[in-house]
Amino acid sequence: MKLTEIPCPTPMHRLSVEEKDWKAFTPAEAKRVLTLLTAARRFEEAIFMLDRRGLVHGPAHSSIGQEGGAAGCIAALPREARINGSHRAHHQVIAKTVHALYEDGFDPARANRLPEEMRLQTRNMMADIMGLKDGWSGGRGGSMHLRHDPVGVMGTNAIVAGGLPIACGIAWAEKIRETGNITVTFFGDGTTHQGTTHEALNLAALMDLPVIFFLENNGYAVSMSIEQSTREQELMTRAQAQGIPSIRVDGMDPLAVNLATRWAVEEIRKKRGPVLIRADVYRYYHQSVPYPGSVFGYRTKEEEDDWRKRDPLDYLTHQLEQRGILTKAEMETIDGIVREAVDDAVAYCTEGKGSAMKIKDDLWPDPATVDDGFIGDLxxxxxxxxxxxxxxxxxxxxxxxxxxxxxxxxxxxxxxxxxxxxxxxxxxxxxxxxxxxxxxxxxxxxxxxxxxxxxxxxxxxxxxxxxxxxxxxxxxxxxxxxxxxxxxxxxxxxxxxxxxxxxxxxxxxxxxxxxxxxxxxxxxxxxxxxxxxxxxxxxxxxxxxxxxxxxxxxxxxxxxxxxxxxxxxxxxxxxxxxxxASLDYHIPFGKARRVASGGQVTLLATLTMVETCVEAAREMGVAADVIDLRTVSIRDLDWDTIGQSIRKTNNVAIVEQSTRGTSIGALISDEIQRRFFDHLDQPVKRVTGRWAAPTVSKVLEQAAVGNRTDVDNTLRELLAESRQRPVAA
CATH class of the missing domain: 3.40.50.970 (Thiamin diphosphate (ThDP)-binding fold, Pyr/PP domains)
Known part of the structure; x- marks a missing residue:
């Protein structure tokens, strides 16, 4: 027996920064990266402070320590690029917001403050995280669900891997419209084990989509290390298996990530397909609480200390000053205007100081709007x-x-x-x-x-x-x-x-x-x-x-x-x-159709059971109102037609072929008894299949679903229990 190793044609790369890369890093590029990185750090510190005071309702997943990846990547993208992300996305979203509003000619090292639109969107993003009405989503999104289309933030996601296929759809739209825009979807190492991730990678490769899969590998999915989660610990193999080239980079080095992203953008431009970036980063704190992971025993203090020595903000500012790319004064100016914008956002959302700090009462959404906008107005x-x-x-x-x-x-x-x-x-x-x-x-x-x-x-x-x-x-x-x-x-x-x-x-x-x-x-x-x-x-x-x-x-x-x-x-x-023949007409949602009229019973039917009900009533001589519901989302049901019929017949059955457990009739029945209880002679009856799903056996399949015999029996029961005297059909 002879075994021959099969080479894989899809490359995996490792990027290392060289001295020439620092020499090519211009002051303008450095200022942009540093501004995004500083914004991510200061914003996260503010959210951390608010969370400690109980002013962030729900989890606030801190990304302190990981900001080098987000800042380095986003600074290398066109301002028009779009992103989405996961539940841990504050750093990416604030960096993308600042980047999208970072106009040509803006020099943060010589400004008195950030541009007003940056300050406004910083404030609105913070308001959304705190659940306030001035937030991007009126406070509904909170920390994990951030979206603001004008800056290219297309939605972050609390479902692990949930955003990856959505990013593919966004990228496909850009490809269809030939905009040349790139989409970046950010996710963590735990996401690589989700089936949805593999589906998204395959779709992106199959369709040659202009999307960067940005893997922030912080080593832990909550407390589960990579070693506990998978046998194959080189996570780039997930992309390689789908034919997607990938690159591994030190995510604590913003310049390295910036270079990797430039490479990825160029790969997409040349080869018209997706790329994966693996950036090795570290979150300093546990999943969503202000304590390090070592408190919970899944990391050591020594490990945490070693990573903190490589802090991306400290590293970048040190390198920029030592190499003469930016002066200490310039970097302090950038830090100052970022702090001012973040402090302004905090001040806008809160009042009081220290332990007395509270959210301003007039910023809460009106509770009466709780259901507003969950569907459109048609x-x-x-x-x-x-x-x-x-x-x-x-x-x-x-x-x-x-x-x-x-x-x-x-x-x-x-x-x-x-x-x-x-x-x-x-x-x-x-x-x-x-x-x-x-x-x-x-x-x-x-x-x-x-x-x-x-x-x-x-x-x-x-x-x-x-x-x-x-x-x-x-x-x-x-x-x-x-x-x-x-x-x-x-x-x-x-x-x-x-x-x-x-x-x-x-x-x-x-x-x-x-x-x-x-x-x-x-x-x-x-x-x-x-x-x-x-x-x-x-x-x-x-x-x-x-x-x-x-x-x-x-x-x-x-x-x-x-x-x-x-x-x-x-x-x-x-x-x-x-x-x-023209096919040029609509039937409105919530408009049922009475297909047979009668005064004894009301039959609310769907799909195949509409005709079954008509035939059964006719052949049994029952005067039935047979109503084809046509729309069955509960809020859209034609309650006027249903109510008119029930007031006339006082007897109603809901008729479906579906199995009983998944029947929509239970919901309709509940609503009928709430709305029309005083007009019912007897409880609402339901025709459905049995509890078990249909099986392949022809005999058992026929027995499992609602059928003509069930309709006949229900009509007899309705008439027997009705207070009306039977009348002719």
Whole structure:
């Protein structure tokens, strides 16, 4: 047996600073790096002081000791570059803010104070960390969720690795628009063990995205050392495995990081793809408390002392003075104007001194605004045509199968608006994807219908980043159950993004999810996701039961600036309906449709169960109001139509095919009894499947879901327990 080592074509580099690099480091460059580094240190010291006094609500993850990496990197970027980061990001965000506002010709060593806009944004950033209304996000973001688009800060993230695929989406938007801008995503060593990290690295490499993955390796994920976390301790191998070149640098040396970043920028310019920088740094304090790690026993005092001797601010100022690049007086001036801006921010947010210091009462947000902005006001629908079938002339209509409307409505909107992109697994293959949703439009929109690897959390995060840049991604999940793989990006990111960042950031993501019904796909491919999505804020949910409704609801989903889940039931794909050939109409969110009228019972139905309810009532001779809900996000339900029907019949059942545990009916039932309790003759009844998910066995699958027999039995129970006398249908 002969073994031959396979060489890896993807390089890993180590950067060392040479004497010539110091000689080439100009005073102007030195002033910029030092200003960013000093701003990061003084700002963090102020947050540290406020936290000690109990004025920072929640965790404040100190980055004192790590600032050399952020300052060195950001100073080497174009001012227009964008960044995102993790929960430990104060140093990166303040450095990026100062850098973005650092105009050509500004000389911090000869200024009396920082420019007013820098001072203002320093104040607003501090206010956001302290939860105050003048903060960038009105105080909602706090320490871990900082975003201010005008300075290129696109959102920091409390979910480890959560920001990496979002950065890919931001970078893709820049690439699509040919801006030449670079995106940097900052993360820690613990992040390298997250699956999302590998998905993001793969997407960035696969798509040649202009993104720098900046790994701040401080050696510990909370208290877990790298040695405790992984066998392969050269973390750059994660990038190498995805074909991404990388460079390792001493993060305590700001010049070294600056040079590494310049190299990375040039690599991206030449090779049109991502780069990873590993900067070895050290956080002086424990995760989010003002004590060193040695207090908790996972580090030694000797280790901490050794790293503190290499403090990046002390090191840089010493080198600049010793080499005659800057004078001590110049550096003191820079420190002075930075301190003044930070002190001004503290003074703006607080009153009193020492232990008597407190937050100014008038800076707290109004508690009444707690729900403001978690969804939009739908003003984007001004002027659109809302219509129902009866609003069209017969000659305007044609027969269409629901499945045929999918590519037609999508293609029309893509033709009208170049911001639309369809992404998902196999969407650009097989002549129309796995179900034909892109049939006939793939070639027409080449580059905008894009296959994704099997990495749902990654490409849903990609969509989040795209949406944050004003693009309008449409995600196709091959099967609905796969949303759970992408749960973080769908619920923690996309669903919360608007509200978390102050209510003003639109998130126009459409998620198409297929439910196969009783097609033998088993328990991991058969879920109706509506009930789960309804539990989380931010999402609107539509459940079209026919082709006409699909077109109208999909047009609304594609118009909406909030994230919208579109549930597509495979059993309805071949159902034929009359649809306007123009496809030019919308159905509003929150507008149900009464598909049958009667005074005995109200049946609230979705998807395949709409027709089942109509047939059951007709064949049993029951006078039923059958209402196709169409929209099922609870706040969007058509309570006027529902209430009108309940007041008439006094008896109501919610009818779904879904399993009982994930049924949305429980939420609807609760709301009905809160709103209409006095009009009910009996408790709300629910038709659902059983507790267990459907299995592959044809017999067990039919038994597991809500079906016609369940509807029949429920109608009998409703009539038996009603106080009304039975009436004819």
């Amino acid at each position: 003003s984007e629908f001004a002027g659109v045509r809302f219509a129902e079938p009866e609003d069209f002339k017969p000659e305007e209509m044609e027969e269409m199968r629901l499945i045929d409307t999918l590519p037609r409505v999508m293609g029309k909107r893509m033709e009208q608006d170049e911001r639309f992109f369809v992404i998902g697994e196999d969407v650009a293959n097989m002549g129309g994807g796995t179900v034909g949703a892109t049939k006939g439009i793939i070639d027409k929109f080449a580059g905008r219908i894009v296959n994704m690897p099997i990495s749902e959390n990654g490409f849903c995060g990609l969509a989040a980043g795209m949406a944050s840049m004003g693009l309008r991604p449409v995600i196709e999940l091959m099967y609905s159950d796969f949303f759970m793989v992408a749960g973080d990006q769908l619920f923690n990111q996309i669903g919360k993004m608007r509200h978390l960042f102050g209510g003003s950031h639109e998130v126009p993501v459409v998620l198409r999810c297929r439910v196969p019904g009783t097609e033998g796909y088993g328990s991991q491919h058969s879920m109706d996701p509506s009930g789960v999505f309804a539990l989380f804020p931010g999402w609107r949910i539509v459940v079209p039961s026919n082709a006409f409704d699909y077109v109208g609801l999909m047009n609304s989903a594609l118009t909406c600036n909030d994230p919208v889940l579109v549930v597509e039931h495979q059993a309805l794909h071949k159902k034929v309906s009359m649809v306007p």
